[in-house]
Amino acid sequence: MFSRAYKAAVALPPIVWVGAFLLTPYLLLFCNSFWSVRDGQTIVHDWGMQNYSKLVHVPVYAEVLLRSMKIAGGVTLLALLLGYPLAYYVAFYAKRKELLYQLVIIPLWVSYLVRAYAWKTILGSDGVMNTLLQYLHITHEPVGFLLYSPFAVVLTLTHIYTPFTFLPIYAALEHIPKNLIEASQDLGASRIKTFWRVIVPLSIPGILAGATFAFVLSLGDFLAPLLLGGPSGIMISNVVVTLFGAAFDWPLGAAISACMMVLVLAILFLTEKLEKKWSFS
Amino acid sequence: MTTTAVPQAPAATQPLLSVNRVAKTFGKNIVLSDVSLDIAQGEFLSILGESGSGKTTLLRLIAGFERPDSGTIQMAGERIDSLPPYKRRVNTVFQSYALFPHLTVADNVAYGLKVSKAPRGEIDSRVREALAMVKMEGFAASKPSKLSGGQQQRVALARALVNRPKLLLLDEPLSALDANLRREMQFELKSLQREVGIAFVFVTHDQEEAMTMSDRVALLRFGELEQVATPREIYSKPATAYVAQFIGHSNLLRCNVSRGIARCGNVICTTSEADGPAVFSLRPEAIRLASAAGATDVVRFKATVLRQVFQGATELFELDCGGMTLNAKIYSARVPAGESEFEFALSDFVPVKESR
Numbered sequence: 001m002f003s004r005a006y007k008a009a010v011a012l013p014p015i016v017w018v019g020a021f022l023l024t025p026y027l028l029l030f031c032n033s034f035w036s037v038r039d040g041q042t043i044v045h046d047w048g049m050q051n052y053s054k055l056v057h058v059p060v061y062a063e064v065l066l067r068s069m070k071i072a073g074g075v076t077l078l079a080l081l082l083g084y085p086l087a088y089y090v091a092f093y094a095k096r097k098e099l100l101y102q103l104v105i106i107p108l109w110v111s112y113l114v115r116a117y118a119w120k121t122i123l124g125s126d127g128v129m130n131t132l133l134q135y136l137h138i139t140h141e142p143v144g145f146l147l148y149s150p151f152a153v154v155l156t157l158t159h160i161y162t163p164f165t166f167l168p169i170y171a172a173l174e175h176i177p178k179n180l181i182e183a184s185q186d187l188g189a190s191r192i193k194t195f196w197r198v199i200v201p202l203s204i205p206g207i208l209a210g211a212t213f214a215f216v217l218s219l220g221d222f223l224a225p226l227l228l229g230g231p232s233g234i235m236i237s238n239v240v241v242t243l244f245g246a247a248f249d250w251p252l253g254a255a256i257s258a259c260m261m262v263l264v265l266a267i268l269f270l271t272e273k274l275e276k277k278w279s280f281s
Numbered sequence: 282m283t284t285t286a287v288p289q290a291p292a293a294t295q296p297l298l299s300v301n302r303v304a305k306t307f308g309k310n311i312v313l314s315d316v317s318l319d320i321a322q323g324e325f326l327s328i329l330g331e332s333g334s335g336k337t338t339l340l341r342l343i344a345g346f347e348r349p350d351s352g353t354i355q356m357a358g359e360r361i362d363s364l365p366p367y368k369r370r371v372n373t374v375f376q377s378y379a380l381f382p383h384l385t386v387a388d389n390v391a392y393g394l395k396v397s398k399a400p401r402g403e404i405d406s407r408v409r410e411a412l413a414m415v416k417m418e419g420f421a422a423s424k425p426s427k428l429s430g431g432q433q434q435r436v437a438l439a440r441a442l443v444n445r446p447k448l449l450l451l452d453e454p455l456s457a458l459d460a461n462l463r464r465e466m467q468f469e470l471k472s473l474q475r476e477v478g479i480a481f482v483f484v485t486h487d488q489e490e491a492m493t494m495s496d497r498v499a500l501l502r503f504g505e506l507e508q509v510a511t512p513r514e515i516y517s518k519p520a521t522a523y524v525a526q527f528i529g530h531s532n533l534l535r536c537n538v539s540r541g542i543a544r545c546g547n548v549i550c551t552t553s554e555a556d557g558p559a560v561f562s563l564r565p566e567a568i569r570l571a572s573a574a575g576a577t578d579v580v581r582f583k584a585t586v587l588r589q590v591f592q593g594a595t596e597l598f599e600l601d602c603g604g605m606t607l608n609a610k611i612y613s614a615r616v617p618a619g620e621s622e623f624e625f626a627l628s629d630f631v632p633v634k635e636s637r
Binding site for chain 1: 344345346365366367371372373375377379380381382383392393396397424426440441444
């Protein structure tokens with residue numbers, strides 16, 4: 001057994017780290033959300049619910065939040081629709097599993113910013129898409145709606161977060177004993193029935209984990225909407241960034257952040273519960 | 282351990298399943314070569330063999346999880362070797378049971394009926410019936426993970442039998458159970474099979490299990506069948522030296538035959554084998570102390586006891602008879618020291634083929 005002193009010595013650095021760089025900022029943020037700004041310059045510590053009531057009464061915040069959730073929901077759906085078949089193929093049919101697996105992982109090593117900019121080049125008015133459309137005589141001048149729209153944001157975020165859905169689903173599929181699939185076929189279930197009755201239920205923990213990743217990460221994303229969203233593609237994090245920056249309204253920004261945190265924690269709690277309910281090993 | 286009823290292969294005009302000259306290789310590994318086997322309606326057939334003999338592959342070919350490289354498999358006269366598993370009227374009990382972890386016991390058993398879209402009322406009554414048959418009706422709502430190995434085994438059996446297959450395949454289903462439960466399940470499985478009248482193909486590496494339960498035993502070695510016969514026949518008339526040694530233990534006597542007389546050490550007896558070298562099998566329990574009355578069809582020989590090993594009901598004697606060592610199981614500890622006379626029935630002296 002280790003002595004108490006030894007245990008304390010080992011535990012202290014991470015505790016200090018987490019306390020100083022995680023808990024304290026959160027606490028400050030939380031406090032900020034109850035304060036207010038005077039003359040657009042100084043933050044006064046007059047405790048109250050004014051920021052939260054503003055969030056409820058000024059419709060623009062709810063609108064942006066709703067849009068963010070729609071975008072995140074769309075990204076989640078698309079990432080699952082892309083990630084699941086891919087994971088299914090790699091897990092059950094691929095001859096060169098490691099290679100395919102690596103091909104899915106490699107984009108994760110490329111900077112997020114580079115990938116977002118890549119889409120800007122593809123979708124822009126002098127971009128690959130528009131050049132192609134004009135070359136094929138489908139259009140005669142650049143199409144504007146590709147870039148600076150929620151569409152561009154969803155596309156980019158889907159590209160970025162599909163590996164995050166692929167990984168847990170692949171792990172779940174790999175984990176399914178092959179003899180369960182054989183047992184299902186043996187009992188008269190075709191491949192399609194086996195897929196719906198055995199493979200999908202047993203991969204639910206992976207689907208939930210992947211969906212959580214895609215939804216939570218894209219809900220809080222601010223770079224993709226900043227680079228590709230335009231005015232109609234603004235998301236809640238962009239609002240927070242503006243409030244903490246140019247608008248200098250830290251208290252309101254903090255209130256939004258606190259709400260987002262509660263929302264995300266609720267999602268994590270819920271999916272954790274569901275994952276437990278659907279895991280059997 | 283043999284049952285009192287004399288086992289016999291049920292006579293049928295057409296075999297239920299017939300495996301015809303089937304071969305299977307995995308890469309460079311020849312797993313089965315030229316295997317032919319008929320399974321009759323309602324028969325309990327064991328496929329016996331050591332690990333790597335190809336017995337599980339043969340089962341998987343019948344189930345449809347593998348396709349043969351050559352040869353055919355027919356069921357009631359129709360070729361099934363190219364059909365997928367879900368189109369064959371065959372069900373399997375897997376070695377590790379393979380129960381669906383996300384379904385209750387009742388839903389596991391109902392699975393086959395549900396995917397084949399049986400009417401709801403019928404599903405319920407048949408599931409109840411099947412669970413009662415394996416004495417698991419009290420566990421219908423449990424999840425498989427809450428059950429013991431033996432209980433999971435019973436559920437797996439019910440899940441297969443509820444579909445009323447023509448043929449049930451069992452892949453070493455008892456190998457994960459402890460010895461006592463295993464013996465109990467052997468008898469239960471056998472009586473269940475008689476009750477439902479479905480043909481069972483039972484894969485095992487345990488020769489005692491195969492002998493106890495089967496109507497016929499098919500002994501597989503290196504992907505080829507050594508012998509297919511009733512347990513009594515395979516025991517008393519082994520076809521090859523390998524069979525003689527694998528089923529129980531046997532003395533193998535390598536004799537020289539000339540003009541109808543086989544000689545091997547002090548053992549001299551008549552045979553119908555052709556002249557030249559020949560191998561004979563003689564069971565240790567066939568040897569006894571020579572009786573006073575000179576019976577006919579008995580071969581007598583002189584031997585000295587080298588060693589005596591107590592084995593409970595019997596004593597094992599290691600005998601030296603003219604430079605050849607024989608094992609003998611005798612129900613008496615009183616064998617005089619020095620040279621004695623022993624005997625065995627001529628019918629127990631069985632010519633066998635030298636193994637490959």
